[in-house]
Structures are given as structure tokens and as C-alpha cells.
Amino acid sequence: MTETMQKETLGFQTEVKQLLHLMIHSLYSNKEIFLRELISNASDACDKLRFESLDKPELMPSQGELSITIDADKDSNTIRISDNGIGMSREEVIENLGTIAKSGTSQFLEQLSGDQKKDAHLIGQFGVGFYSAFIVSKEVEVLTRRAGASEAEGVRWVSKGEGDFTIEAIEKKEPGTTIILHLKADETEFVESYRLQHLIKKYSDHISIPVMMPKAAEPVDDEDSKEATDSDDVTYERINSAKALWIRSKSDVSDDEYKEFYKHVAHDFEEPLMWSHNKVEGKLDYTSLIYIPKRAPFDLWDRDAKRGLKLYVQRVFIMDDAEQFLPRYLRFARGVVDSNDLSLNVSRELLQSDKNVDSMKSALTKRVLDMLEKQSKKAESDYNQFWEAFGQVLKEGIGEDFANKDKIAKLLRFSSTHENTANQEVSLGQYLERMKEGQQNIYFITGESYEAAVSSPHLEVFKEKQIEVLVMTDRIDEWMLSHLSEFDGKKLQDVTKGELEESEFTEEEKQAKETLEKEHASLVERIQNVLGAHVNEVCVTSRLKESPACLVLGEHDMGNQLKQILKAAGQNIPESKPTLEINPLHPLLKRMDAEQDEEKFQTLCDIVHGQAVLAEGGQLKNPASFVKNLNSLLIS
Numbered sequence: 271m272t273e274t275m276q277k278e279t280l281g282f283q284t285e286v287k288q289l290l291h292l293m294i295h296s297l298y299s300n301k302e303i304f305l306r307e308l309i310s311n312a313s314d315a316c317d318k319l320r321f322e323s324l325d326k327p328e329l330m331p332s333q334g335e336l337s338i339t340i341d342a343d344k345d346s347n348t349i350r351i352s353d354n355g356i357g358m359s360r361e362e363v364i365e366n367l368g369t370i371a372k373s374g375t376s377q378f379l380e381q382l383s384g385d386q387k388k389d390a391h392l393i394g395q396f397g398v399g400f401y402s403a404f405i406v407s408k409e410v411e412v413l414t415r416r417a418g419a420s421e422a423e424g425v426r427w428v429s430k431g432e433g434d435f436t437i438e439a440i441e442k443k444e445p446g447t448t449i450i451l452h453l454k455a456d457e458t459e460f461v462e463s464y465r466l467q468h469l470i471k472k473y474s475d476h477i478s479i480p481v482m483m484p485k486a487a488e489p490v491d492d493e494d495s496k497e498a499t500d501s502d503d504v505t506y507e508r509i510n511s512a513k514a515l516w517i518r519s520k521s522d523v524s525d526d527e528y529k530e531f532y533k534h535v536a537h538d539f540e541e542p543l544m545w546s547h548n549k550v551e552g553k554l555d556y557t558s559l560i561y562i563p564k565r566a567p568f569d570l571w572d573r574d575a576k577r578g579l580k581l582y583v584q585r586v587f588i589m590d591d592a593e594q595f596l597p598r599y600l601r602f603a604r605g606v607v608d609s610n611d612l613s614l615n616v617s618r619e620l621l622q623s624d625k626n627v628d629s630m631k632s633a634l635t636k637r638v639l640d641m642l643e644k645q646s647k648k649a650e651s652d653y654n655q656f657w658e659a660f661g662q663v664l665k666e667g668i669g670e671d672f673a674n675k676d677k678i679a680k681l682l683r684f685s686s687t688h689e690n691t692a693n694q695e696v697s698l699g700q701y702l703e704r705m706k707e708g709q710q711n712i713y714f715i716t717g718e719s720y721e722a723a724v725s726s727p728h729l730e731v732f733k734e735k736q737i738e739v740l741v742m743t744d745r746i747d748e749w750m751l752s753h754l755s756e757f758d759g760k761k762l763q764d765v766t767k768g769e770l771e772e773s774e775f776t777e778e779e780k781q782a783k784e785t786l787e788k789e790h791a792s793l794v795e796r797i798q799n800v801l802g803a804h805v806n807e808v809c810v811t812s813r814l815k816e817s818p819a820c821l822v823l824g825e826h827d828m829g830n831q832l833k834q835i836l837k838a839a840g841q842n843i844p845e846s847k848p849t850l851e852i853n854p855l856h857p858l859l860k861r862m863d864a865e866q867d868e869e870k871f872q873t874l875c876d877i878v879h880g881q882a883v884l885a886e887g888g889q890l891k892n893p894a895s896f897v898k899n900l901n902s903l904l905i906s
């Protein structure tokens with residue numbers, strides 16, 4: 271006990287120091303958001319208390335109502351934001367206000383550029399939160415007492431937002447938290463009550479806990495008292511409408527209100543890209559309000575990061591990050607779900623085995639997919655922005671959600687040889703619409719990058735025939751395609767695999783190929799004899815127009831991209847030998863055909879084969895020998 275009574279100075283975690291520094295500079299032009307953030311935290315704290323009081327009713331405040339109170343004092347240039355919510359213990363204060371628990375934070379902060387505008391967006395996606403208080407304050411004081419703890423277990427935390435903070439035990443009469451902002455000398459606007467009221471209405475109207483301010487024009491005179499006490503002669507009035515926003519009917523809620531509510535639930539600084547608000551009545555009875563953010567959070571790919579909707583049961587907050595209501599591939603969706611069917615003492619474990627939750631999950635999944643589809647038709651550029659941020663995550667759904675595969679497939683976007691840009695903006699539907707008459711398949715190619723893929727020799731015949739080929743460069747693509755063999759009755763065909771569809775060729779073309787095959791049967795056999803160990807077969811191509819040769823995989827062979835991923839993960843990959851297709855009209859092949867010296871012929875074979883490997887981004891088994899062979903030809 272005595273130990274915790276002492277005043278201690280502790281250093282911030284390095285990440286906090288970095289964040290504080292960056293925030294104060296890059297968010298200065300948005301400084302008023304500190305109030306929204308602190309009210310948002312106070313509201314969360316009240317929600318948490320109400321939840322804990324389900325089991326322990328004695329935790330509810332003695333005066334009855336949960337509320338947030340804001341007082342400003344002109345003389346001392348301070349603002350106090352008090353709540354009678356859950357409060358914090360000493361350990362919680364150190365943990366919550368001295369560290370950032372998200373993994374990957376420091377790498378994230380390092381990539382910030384110092385360019386204020388850009389960084390503001392980046393920091394925003396990170397969530398600005400409590401530390402935004404330091405944008406306007408020279409010192410921040412937090413007085414708090416955990417609900418259920420005794421008066422003597424209050425905690426006082428003070429910091430100037432530089433390297434450290436002090437922490438000490440205090441007596442605190444009521445549980446809950448008071449944040450005292452000692453404003454910087456030039457931040458006087460925020461002690462004006464009309465200004466504060468305006469900001470509360472603008473940013474925090476949707477908070478379901480009442481936000482109170484003194485009714486009198488003059489702020490409370492409490493200079494002598496360090497404790498936040500509501501002196502009896504001050505009456506307070508409620509400033510916000512204090513009604514859960516998702517309960518209101520859609521027509522009553524303005525876009526601005528939806529946007530501000532999003533910032534509160536998602537802890538995001540930016541506006542959402544789209545949202546969907548729905549009341550469901552009948553067998554199940556619940557309301558959902560689901561948002562899609564504009565940007566991916568920096569920990570989108572962190573498997574351990576928390577995801578999910580905020581769960582309420584009959585308006586009572588139950589938990590954050592309830593991941594049971596949406597599948598993992600929709601982990602970017604944020605918002606609330608409020609159920610009238612679940613029990614108030616539902617736990618994460620119970621959610622996992624609840625049939626109602628399963629039904630809600632499949633309904634909410636459809637909702638999100640429908641919202642995305644609607645947006646893709648209504649506002650293409652918003653949809654493209656969504657796709658850029660979250661497309662790779664959505665692709666996981668193709669393999670994971672069999673029931674919704676067709677719906678998800680419609681939402682996919684790819685780059686394409688038709689568009690001349692690496693941007694992924696072409697849908698499978700669009701592809702079908704502009705398919706050539708009689709075309710059998712949806713063609714695609716995978717590759718490391720757009721540039722590499724579109725210059726692949728495999729595309730030569732498609733270019734000549736002006737057949738569009740989708741270009742897939744995301745790591746997940748080959749895996750996804752292994753689960754998506756068809757769309758709308760058309761097969762998705764990798765242009766580097768199997769035989770080309772006969773029907774894409776005219777009779778004359780087929781005839782010409784047969785002639786070439788006959789004429790070059792002996793060349794094919796000679797090459798086969800040399801390269802037999804490396805290739806499955808050698809044959810005359812119908813794919814190539816400019817290149818001498820290319821490698822073709824079997825219809826069911828694993829693609830190169832997937833192979834590389836598995837290799838990198840240390841897995842054994844079944845050896846499969848590709849077919850070498852040669853273009854006998856190419857001068858190099860003509861030269862080979864004429865080559866009598868067997869040793870020189872072998873060198874040429876090695877070079878043609880090596881080139882084919884390189885052209886599709888593969889790795890040579892013996893690069894040194896390839897270089898030697900090439901040089902021997904260059905100087906001969």
C-alpha cells in the first residue's frame with residue numbers, strides 16, 4: 271500500500287513518445303477533435319460500467335445516472351471532462367495511458383514521412399484517442415478510481431506529453447474519471463462554453479450517454495478544489511440528444527451524424543466510405559449499423575489483431591470486437607449490432623455456440639456483400655477505393671465461404687490487358703460483356719507484377735487475336751483461383767497452362783500449325799533429346815508470335831506463384847515438368863534447325879530453355895552455365 275502511495279515518475283513507451291510528437295504536429299489543424307476523443311472514451315467507460323453492473327448492481331453510480339460532465343474555467347484556462355464510468359486502477363492507468371499494445375506500431379510510425387497532411391491520414395487510421403489531448407494542452411491530469419475500488423484507491427496521473435508522466439495515489443470520492451486539460455496559453459477558445467457546446471453537438475451528439483454542461487453562462491468556480499465536485503449551486507443541462515443512434519430510424523439520421531458515429535465506434539479519424547443501417551424484426555430481432563472504412567488499418571494482416579462489431583444487447587453495451595457476427599474475410603467492417611434475442615450475460619464462449627448468432631452472421635454477411643455490390647454500381651470510384659484497401663482480404667472469401675462464392679466473385683476486380691493500367695478495376699461481369707464472339711473461356715495470367723505479367727510470351731497470341739486477359743498479381747490470386755474455376759458458366763483459364771482452346775483458332779490457323787508440325791518434327795525430336803531431363807515434352811506452339819519458346823504447365827499443375835509461396839514457407843513441392851513450346855518461325859529456331867554441330871546445338875537448346883524460364887519470372891537451375899553458354903555465342 272505505502273509503495274503505491276508514493277509519487278512515481280515513469281517513462282512513456284518509445285512508441286508513445288513518437289506518436290505524441292507526430293500527433294501534436296500533424297493534427298494541429300484539426301485540434302478540436304480532442305474533445306470528441308475524450309468524450310468517446312468517457313462514453314466507452316460508462317458503457318463498460320453498465321455492463322459490469324449487470325452482475326454487480328452496486329457498481330452503478332449512487333446518484334443513479336451515468337453521465338459525462340464538462341466544465342471549463344476561464345481563469346485557470348482549464349477544461350474538465352468527468353465521467354462516472356468504469357474508471358481505472360493504477361495498473362490500468364499505466365497500461366492504457368503509457369503504452370500502445372498494438373503490435374507493429376513502431377514500424378508503422380517509422381514509415382511516416384513528416385509531411386503533415388499525409389501523416390494526418392496515417393495517424394488517423396491508427397486511431398488518435400486520448401493522446402490528442404496534448405494537441406491543445408501543456409499538461410494533462412487524469413484523476414480516476416476504478417468502480418468497486420475504495421476512496422483511497424484513487425490515482426492521479428500527470429504528464430506534459432513529453433517523455434514521462436507521474437503517477438500517485440489520491441483520495442477520490444466518486445468512482446470514474448476526470449480529465450483535466452491545462453490548455454496552452456493560446457488555446458483560449460476552448461474555455462468558451464458556446465464553443466464547447468457547439469463541438470459537442472457537432473461531434474458527439476450521437477453518444478448515448480448524456481453530456482452535461484453548466485446551465486449558467488459562467489463556468490463553475492472550483493479553483494480551491496482539486497476534486498471534480500458539482501457544487502450545489504450549479505445546475506447542469508444536457509447538450510447532446512443522448513439517444514443510441516442505431517435505434518433511430520434511418521430517415522431521422524443525417525449523413526453527418528452517421529459519419530461522426532463511425533469515428534466513435536471505429537476509433538477512426540477519417541470518415542467511412544459507406545455504411546448500411548438495418549432493423550430486422552421477426553424470427554430474429556436485431557439492429558445493425560455496419561461501416562466500411564476508407565483505409566486499411568496498419569494491422570489488417572496481423573492475425574492476432576482484434577476484429578469485429580461492437581455488441582449490444584437491448585441497448586446495453588456487451589463487448590467490443592465481437593468477431594462471431596462476420597466471417598474473417600469481412601474483418602475490415604466496423605460498427606454495432608444490437609440484439610433483442612441474446613441474453614444480457616452472453617459471453618464470447620456462448621456466442622460461439624448460439625444458433626441465433628449463426629443466423630445473424632449469415633444475414634449480416636449478406637448485408638455487407640449486398641452493400642458492396644450496391645456501391646459498386648452506384649459509386650464506382652468509392653468502390654475502387656474500397657477494392658484497393660480491402661480487395662485482397664475479400665478474396666479470402668472465395669475459398670472460405672462456399673455459400674456466398676458467387677456473390678463475392680461479382681465483387682472481384684482485376685487489372686487486365688484491356689486497360690493498360692495496373693489498377694484493379696475490371697470485374698468478371700465486365701469481362702464477359704466484352705468477350706469476343708465464340709470465346710470459350712475467361713483468360714487470366716498470374717505474375718509478380720503487372721509489367722512482368724503483361725510482357726509474358728504467353729500473351730502474344732492473345733494480343734494478336736485481341737482477346738482480353740485478366741492480370742493477377744496478388745499473392746493470394748492463385749490460391750483463390752484454385753477455388754474459383756467458373757464464373758457465370760464460363761471457365762477461368764490460366765493462359766500458361768494446358769492446351770489452348772481449339773475453337774479460338776480458325777481452320778486456316780489450325781492447318782498452318784499442322785504443316786509447321788510436320789515440317790519441324792525432326793527439330794522437335796532433336797530438342798527433346800537434349801532437354802528431355804528438364805521438360806515433359808517439346809512441341810510446336812500456337813501461342814507465340816515474337817518469342818522463340820515458352821514453357822506451358824499441365825492443366826492441373828501448381829502455378830509458379832503458388833509454388834514460390836509454398837517454397838518460401840518451407841514446404842515440399844511436387845516436381846512437375848512443363849512442356850516446351852517452340853516457335854519454329856523465330857530466327858533462333860531456324861538457326862538451330864540448320865545447326866550441324868551437336869555441341870553448338872546443345873548450347874542453343876540450353877539458351878532457348880533458359881530464356882523461357884526467365885521470361886516468366888522463373889529461376890534458372892544453373893545461372894552460371896546459362897551465362898557461359900550465352901557468352902560463348904555472343905563472341906563466336
Ligand code: ADP
Nearest residue numbers: 311312315357358366397398399400401447537
Ligand atoms: P481507444 O479509445 O481507441 O482504446 P484511447 O487512446 O482513446 O484509445 O484510450 C486508451 C485507453 O485508455 C482506453 O482504451 C481505455 O482503456 C482508457 N481510458 C481512456 N479514457 C478513459 C476513461 N475516461 N475512463 C476509463 N478508461 C479510459
Ligand code: MG
Nearest residue numbers: 310311399400
Ligand atoms: Mg478512444
